[in-house]
Amino acid sequence: MRELPGGSTQLFIGLHLIHEVTSPQAFSALNEKNLEVKFPNLTVATVDHIVPTSNQQRPFSDPLAEEMLSTLENNCKTHRIKFHGIGSNSQGVVHVMAPELGLTQPGMTVACGDSHTSTHGAFGAIAFGIGTSQVRDVLASQSLAMNKLKVRRIWVDGTLQKGVYAKDLILHIIRHLGVKGGVGFAYEFAGPAIEKLSMEGRMTICNMAIEGGARCGYINPDETTFKYIKGKEYAPQGKDWDRAVSWWKSLASDSKAIFDDEIKLDGSSIEPTVTWGITPGQGISIKETIPNPDLLPINEQQIAKDACKYMNLKPDEPIEGKSVDVCFIGSCTNGRLSDLQEASKIVKGHTVATGIRAFVVPGSQKVAKEAREKGIDKIFLKAGFEWREPGCSMCLAMNPDKLEGRQISASSSNRNFKGRQGSANGRTLLMSPAMVAAAAINGKVTDVRNFLQD
Amino acid sequence: MTQEFPKGAIKSIQGRSFVIRGDDIDTDRIIPARFLKCVSFSALGDQVFADDRNELKGNHPFDLVHNKGANILIVNDNFGCGSSREHAPQALMRWGIRLIIGESFAEIFFGNCLALGIPCLTSSKEVIAKLQNLVEKNITHTWHFDLKNLSFSNQKETVKLDLDEGPYNMLFTGKWDATSQLLDADEKIYITAKNLPYLNNFESII
Numbered sequence: 001m002r003e004l005p006g007g008s009t010q011l012f013i014g015l016h017l018i019h020e021v022t023s024p025q026a027f028s029a030l031n032e033k034n035l036e037v038k039f040p041n042l043t044v045a046t047v048d049h050i051v052p053t054s055n056q057q058r059p060f061s062d063p064l065a066e067e068m069l070s071t072l073e074n075n076c077k078t079h080r081i082k083f084h085g086i087g088s089n090s091q092g093v094v095h096v097m098a099p100e101l102g103l104t105q106p107g108m109t110v111a112c113g114d115s116h117t118s119t120h121g122a123f124g125a126i127a128f129g130i131g132t133s134q135v136r137d138v139l140a141s142q143s144l145a146m147n148k149l150k151v152r153r154i155w156v157d158g159t160l161q162k163g164v165y166a167k168d169l170i171l172h173i174i175r176h177l178g179v180k181g182g183v184g185f186a187y188e189f190a191g192p193a194i195e196k197l198s199m200e201g202r203m204t205i206c207n208m209a210i211e212g213g214a215r216c217g218y219i220n221p222d223e224t225t226f227k228y229i230k231g232k233e234y235a236p237q238g239k240d241w242d243r244a245v246s247w248w249k250s251l252a253s254d255s256k257a258i259f260d261d262e263i264k265l266d267g268s269s270i271e272p273t274v275t276w277g278i279t280p281g282q283g284i285s286i287k288e289t290i291p292n293p294d295l296l297p298i299n300e301q302q303i304a305k306d307a308c309k310y311m312n313l314k315p316d317e318p319i320e321g322k323s324v325d326v327c328f329i330g331s332c333t334n335g336r337l338s339d340l341q342e343a344s345k346i347v348k349g350h351t352v353a354t355g356i357r358a359f360v361v362p363g364s365q366k367v368a369k370e371a372r373e374k375g376i377d378k379i380f381l382k383a384g385f386e387w388r389e390p391g392c393s394m395c396l397a398m399n400p401d402k403l404e405g406r407q408i409s410a411s412s413s414n415r416n417f418k419g420r421q422g423s424a425n426g427r428t429l430l431m432s433p434a435m436v437a438a439a440a441i442n443g444k445v446t447d448v449r450n451f452l453q454d
Numbered sequence: 455m456t457q458e459f460p461k462g463a464i465k466s467i468q469g470r471s472f473v474i475r476g477d478d479i480d481t482d483r484i485i486p487a488r489f490l491k492c493v494s495f496s497a498l499g500d501q502v503f504a505d506d507r508n509e510l511k512g513n514h515p516f517d518l519v520h521n522k523g524a525n526i527l528i529v530n531d532n533f534g535c536g537s538s539r540e541h542a543p544q545a546l547m548r549w550g551i552r553l554i555i556g557e558s559f560a561e562i563f564f565g566n567c568l569a570l571g572i573p574c575l576t577s578s579k580e581v582i583a584k585l586q587n588l589v590e591k592n593i594t595h596t597w598h599f600d601l602k603n604l605s606f607s608n609q610k611e612t613v614k615l616d617l618d619e620g621p622y623n624m625l626f627t628g629k630w631d632a633t634s635q636l637l638d639a640d641e642k643i644y645i646t647a648k649n650l651p652y653l654n655n656f657e658s659i660i
Contacts, residue, residue, distance in 0.1 A: 002639055004627060007620040010639055012646045014653065022539065024493035033633065039647065043469075050491060064491040071493045108652055115538040115562060129562055131540035133569035133632075142635035142643055147620055179478055180532040183561055213535065215561050236656060243656035250659075279478050279535075299531070303477050396487045396537075417482045417536060424486070424505040442626050 001143060008145045014108040015125075016043040016138045017094050018081070020050055021398070026135035027075040035140045037079040042142060044103060046084040048093045049398045050452060052362050053388035056086050059424050067400065079139075090233075092364020092390045095119040095332035099203065099243050099364050102232025106221035108250040109341070111138055116332045116414065116446040120334040121186075122202035123229070124221030124251055129210065150187045150260035156193035158268030163449035165230070165342065166335060167208075167432035169193070171283040174212040177263070179281040182214025186384070188253065189192035192346040193267030199228040200336040203370040206334045208414055210279035220252040272448055274319050275416050275430040277307030282416075283430070286447045288318045310418055311427050312406075319445055326409040327358035327440035328386075328421075329433045331395040334412035335363025339433040340371050343412075344379040346437040346451045352384035353443030359386035380385075385440065388418030397422025410439035457525065457550055466572070467553045467599040470524035471589045472515050474503075480536035481563060485545045487537075498541055499548030516549065518595050528586050529556035531579070534563025543567045546576065553599055554634060555615060557582050565597025568621050571630050572616035575604070575615040585613055601625055 018026075021046070030037070037043065053067040060066040069086070076083040090097055090443055095116050098104050104404035106124035110117060113135040135143055149201035154173060158167075170176040174181075182296040187209045194202070202224075226245055228234045234400040236244040271285035282304070282405030284291070292315035293304035308315060312323075329335075329343050340360060352358045359381050362368035368390055371377055377387045394401040395413035402422025409428050411423055427447060489501045508515040515521055527546070533556045534542060543566045546554070554567065554574045567574050577585070588611060589595075595608040601622070604615045617625075624630040651659045 001642050004635060006623040008624075010642075012634060012643065012650065014650060021490050025495055025540075029492070035633070035637075038643065042653075061490075066557035068491060068493060105652055113538060113540075115536065129538035131538055131543075131562060131569060133540060133566065137633050137636055140633050141511075142647065143636050143639070145632045145636065147618075173610070179535060180558065180560070183532070183558065205514070213532070213560065240655045243659055245654070246657055247651050247659040253593075279480075299477070378505075396482075398487045398490055415480075415482070415536060417480045419486055419505045420482050422488070424508060 004145050006145070006149050010143050011109060011146045013111045013138050014042065014141050015103055015110045017098055017110070017117070018043055018045045018135065019094050019114065020047050020072040023075065023135055024068065024071045024239050025432060026113070027079070027133050028138060029136045030139055035138045037081065037143045040080040043081045043139065043161055044084070044098065045072060045081050046091055046094050046097055047072060047086060049392045050392035050397065051086065052400050053282070053391045053393050054400065058086065058388050060346045061276040062400070080216050089365050089369070090368065093332045093335060093392055095203070095207065096335055096363030096367060096387050098231065099123065099195045099199070100364060102229050102235035106225060106249045108292055109144040112417060115210045116207050118215065118217040119203050119207040119332060121209070121216050122199060122206040123225055124248065126218070130232050150184055151188055152182070152185045152261040153188045153259040155189055155262065155264045156189065156267040157264065158193055158266050159196060159266050160193055160270065164270055164272055165432040165434060166197055166204040168270055168273040169204045170208040170269060170273065171280065171430065172270045173265070174208065174281050175273070175283040177212050177300050179211060179279045180213040181210040182209065185214050186216035186218055187212065187214040188216065188301055194219060195222065197289050198338060198339045199224060203336070208280065211414055221248045222252070225267065227394060228446065272432065272435055274445060276311060276313055276437065277304065277383035278310055279303065280414065280416060280430060282307055284319055286320050286445070288316050290314065290347070292316060320447060322445045323446060324410045324429065325357065325407040326393045326403060327356060327436050328361070328409055328411045328413065329359070329420070329436050330361030330363065330393050331413040332363065332392070333414040334433045335361060335367065337367050339412065340367070340376050341374070343433040343437040345377045346434050346448060347383045347385070347441065348379050350383055350441045356440055356443050358384065358440040359388055361388045362390050363388050394421050396420060410436045410445065412436050457548065460552065463638070464571055464573060464625045465601045467526065467660045468596055469526055469552070470593070470595065471526035471528055472521045472524050473528045473586045473589055473599050475516055475530060475586065477531040479533050481539050481542040482536055484534065485539065486543040490539060490541050495541065495544040495548065498545035502545035502549045523550065525550050525552040526583065526597055526599070527551050527554045528589055529554060530582065531557040533559050535560040535597055538566070540566045543570050543572060547572055555582070555585065559642055568624065568630050569632065573601070573617065573625055575617050577613060578613050581613050
């Protein structure tokens with residue numbers, strides 16, 4: 001829109017997504033300043049972080065969770081904001097439900113008080129997470145003060161092997177570029193391996209750009225993108241659709257584009273990848289051993305030592321075969337239909353190992369419904385998984401789904417930080433949903449490719 | 455906390471400092487998710503670094519008696535990575551922190567701090583290591599931060615710090631609270647909305 005006196009840019013926000021955790025204080029600040037929501041039709045709300053996944057009857061059994069939900073309900077009502085709440089068929093994890101409603105479109109600027117807003121860049125949108133003060137600013141002015149980002153293009157050649165998914169690719173990228181390699185950058189993912197990914201795979205990639213320090217992930221819009229959006233509830237219709245597609249096509253970066261930095265890698269050589277440590281950058285392929293901290297670059301040594309101690313893993317020990325306690329399939333990274341479908345292919349005909357708690361949390365009501373229609377829920381239930389109601393669940397454990405004590409999880413979520421999954425000393429191994437399924441069946445970290453041999 | 459929250463131009467800060475060591479300290483550690491179950495930030499000050507403090511049973515820097523009343527934090531690399539929760543800088547601010555100096559900061563955390571009027575300044579690994587040692591050896595010293603000269607000093611030593619021009623200007627002029635500044639462009643906001651293809655049924659495309 002314009003340059004601000006401080007040198008930053010005032011950026012118009014085309015789609016503002018809000019949820020119960022980072023919005024209540026923003027509405028309070030708005031009320032204190034006697035300000036209105038400028039464009040109520042450009043803000044869309046849902047509830048995800050705090051919802052219980054076993055029983056969603058109101059009032060919730062946790063009074064704090066109930067208070068957060070009712071505060072959001074009231075704020076939406078007062079300010080005339082569309083709310084996809086509990087009981088609606090469109091509620092879900094914000095980064096799952098907005099794309100599936102067709103709200104996220106190429107060329108939009110998307111902001112949300114949640115770091116995984118980078119997900120929406122998979123559509124060729126500029127999408128990033130913001131804090132609560134900025135949520136207030138967007139509500140009041142539909143705009144933000146932003147500094148220009150540099151762009152690093154990450155070009156991925158080849159084709160992902162069987163048993164290797166978008167999750168493995170992004171864990172591999174973060175491993176090699178580091179958890180702060182992307183600070184100051186937007187990551188543009190491109191190349192044959194990216195183009196072959198479905199929209200859901202692309203969302204997984206962009207979702208975790210932030211785990212590499214990059215506030216935005218981005219993928220050029222193409223036919224895959226248009227096909228995904230077409231016919232969705234908020235997608236352009238009729239003549240608007242044709243005009244929209246021609247505009248969207250004009251947005252893609254072309255062969256003459258110049259990037260601040262470029263990186264190339266070979267997607268064909270990537271193996272199923274698992275994190276062993278306490279940052280998403282501490283990943284290794286399933287066939288590798290836990291690194292010896294003393295042999296790592298000097299700036300990675302201390303955190304690797306901390307990680308070995310916290311995770312109770314020894315250098316040079318294989319990750320394959322490591323016992324797990326809890327298996328979680330879900331989250332804004334991997335709670336979409338294709339994630340559940342791929343995992344169910346592994347599960348079919350098998351049973352969850354004794355003593356393992358395994359559960360599936362669909363990313364949204366729509367995902368849950370489509371999965372039920374395809375009989376995916378039955379496959380999981382028959383194998384001994386629990387099948388839950390949609391929400392963020394054990395990705396961040398702001399709800400009853402938590403690790404206990406020193407439990408270790410195989411998790412399809414995005415963060416393995418200390419204490420992330422609800423127990424101050426609980427441990428997390430990040431991996432693809434199919435790998436989580438394999439871990440649940442064997443009770444230990446398993447190469448999913450063992451299940452894919454004909 | 456008796457200390458007032460930041461307001462207006464922030465040209466200097468003084469007070470005692472202490473150190474939180476470690477790279478990649480994420481916002482889940484600064485404020486664990488269970489404390490995000492609130493509709494107001496007011497109680498967060500006591501909960502800052504809750505799990506780390508619990509583990510160290512009174513020996514965490516935020517619990518040490520001599521750090522009580524200190525307002526400057528010296529950290530390492532990629533501080534504040536992970537979740538966008540403003541609850542993290544809110545918790546630090548409500549405990550009493552008014553300035554953070556480190557090797558580098560995660561972007562969203564940096565912006566969230568700025569929106570509260572808490573400057574995050576950087577310097578090289580070597581300078582931060584030296585500063586951390588100095589601060590730990592001289593726990594009673596009062597340190598002075600001067601925005602204009604980007605300097606941080608006690609009676610004997612001075613270190614130079616870095617801050618980009620944008621945040622510098624915002625702090626210097628007191629315009630770090632962006633809402634009113636953004637609303638100044640009211641007319642432009644409406645014009646932009648009118649001209650955006652996805653807000654006018656794609657009629658404005660050429």
